[in-house]
Amino acid sequence: MPKLTDESLFLYAELYGFLQLALPNIVKGCEWGSTVKHGISLRTLIRKSGDLPGPCLLITGDMQGAIFGGLFESPLAPTAKQKYQGTNQTFVFTTIDGGPRLFRPKGANRYFYLCLNDLLAFGGGGNFALRLDGDLLNFNFVARRLSGTSGPCDTFENQCLAHNQEFELKNVELWGFTHSSQYTN
Template identity: 35%
Template sequence: MESSIKLTGRKSDTDAVLTEDIANALRMELPRRFRLAQVMTLLYSLDQHGISLHTLYRLVKENKGPCVLAIKDEDGNVFGAFLSESLRPEKRYYGTGECFLWKWNSTEPKIKAFKWTGKNEYMILSDMDFLAIGGGDGVFGLWINSELEKGHSQPCQTFDNEMLSPTPEFKCVELEVWGFQI
């Protein structure tokens, strides 16, 4: 059995989104080379760094590899995405087929991952107005506004995912971005 992932960089008084339990369950879904990571470092947190997409982009810029986006909605649901590249403002889609959406089932407890279908290459679309992961037919698998407070999730061609939240629209109360130390 591999050792547990260590999460670093989060202040003790910060409301956690990604827990060690979720990180270890998520690890089994990662591309093989990233499953070896022993440490994940918090790159951005709404709670620690404030509500600003500009700040998020600035803080994750130094991360040269993939990252995990983790969101907690107002009902306590936790979901997000594994992104093959760090988030940045870009006018077109970027990222590879290693990207996927996920949601945490706290009652079982386990991760449900929605991997790339190959139907399109709409992985990551992010500019100064929003973040979007997955798409097709005018919908996004996961979309968050520039204030990082409102989002929506719908089934999309990229991942053939379920809605990540119980309803298509959700209120984001916490958001974190994590990088890997390999």
């Protein structure tokens, strides 16, 4: 069974097993390693994604205990204009209702994820399923908070992933997989 190479504030046995089954076949069975933890700027998250050879799993959570995030291709490549990236393997997930729940693209559009220098968002059409932006993801040194937004979107036909559409984040973790292919050493 694959294992985590780092500790996580969010992953527990049931969620780990659930996400392991949801991953693309190319990374199933690989070790999971985290490059970003403990609250970071969006710029750092984008830069650290360059250290990862394949798909990445962004995991975060709100202060009320919901854990949520999404899968995207790595490294993140910010675009100058709002140009969506990703494939139908992109997904978002939440534990808002207790157990983990996965939302895959439903074919309404190709708004898988959006990466700009000051914004990272999953989904589109209506709302973003999950949105973190440069101002929201940076520490507010007075209040020392991280925040984001979530809402129902056409891409994933998801519910709000957090307890509220605007939320304070507990933390941010970026997970990669040490062997993106069975042919890589």
